[in-house]
Amino acid sequence: MSIFCLFVLITITLLIGVYLYRVLRGPTVFDRVLGLNGISTKAIILLVVMGTFYDRVDMFVDISTGYALLNLVGSLAIAKYLEERREVF
C-alpha cells in the first residue's frame, strides 16, 4: 500500500502540471480561476494520500479541511470581484 500511495502521489503531482499550464496560458482570467480551483482540489487529495503514506491521517486530514475552506473563500472573493467589474481580459 505504501508503494501504491507513492504512485498516486506522483501521478497527481503530474496532473497538477496540466492545471498549471491552464493557469499560466489561460486566455481569460476565468480560466485561471478555474485552474486554481482544480489545483487546490488536487492539493486536498494530495494531503490525504500523504497522510496515508506517513500513517498520520488524523493530522493531515485537518490541514486538508482548512485548505478546502480557504479555497472556498478565496475563489468566491475573486469570482464576486470579477462579476462586479464586468469586463473580459
Added chain:
Amino acid sequence: MSLNELSEVARLFMTPIAIGLMLVGLFFLFVAAVGVLRLPDVFTRSHAVSLTDSLGTLFLLGGLALYQGFSTNLVKILIVLVLLYLLNPVIAHATVRAALRSGLKPWTREDA
C-alpha cells in the same frame, strides 16, 4: 478470534478493494486533466473541473476511507469528502456566472 485479529483480517480484505477504487479515481482525475487541456472555452472547461474532478475525488477518498478501517479517521475523511462536494459546485457556479455576466460568449460549433 479477538477483536484485534478481526480488524487485521478486515484490513487484509479491504486493501485490494481500496486500491481498485483509487485506480478508478485516478482514471477520472486523468480524464478531467485531459478535458482541462483540450476543451475550447471556460464554460466547457468548467465541466471538466467541477464534474469529473468531483467524481474522481469521490472514488479516491472513498478508497482511502475504506483502507482506514472503522475509526475516527474514516469519519474525518468522509467529512472532507462532503465538504468538497458542497464547495466545488459553488465555486464553479460563481466563476461561470461571473464569466457569463461579464459578456463572454459561449463556444458554439461555428467557432471551431
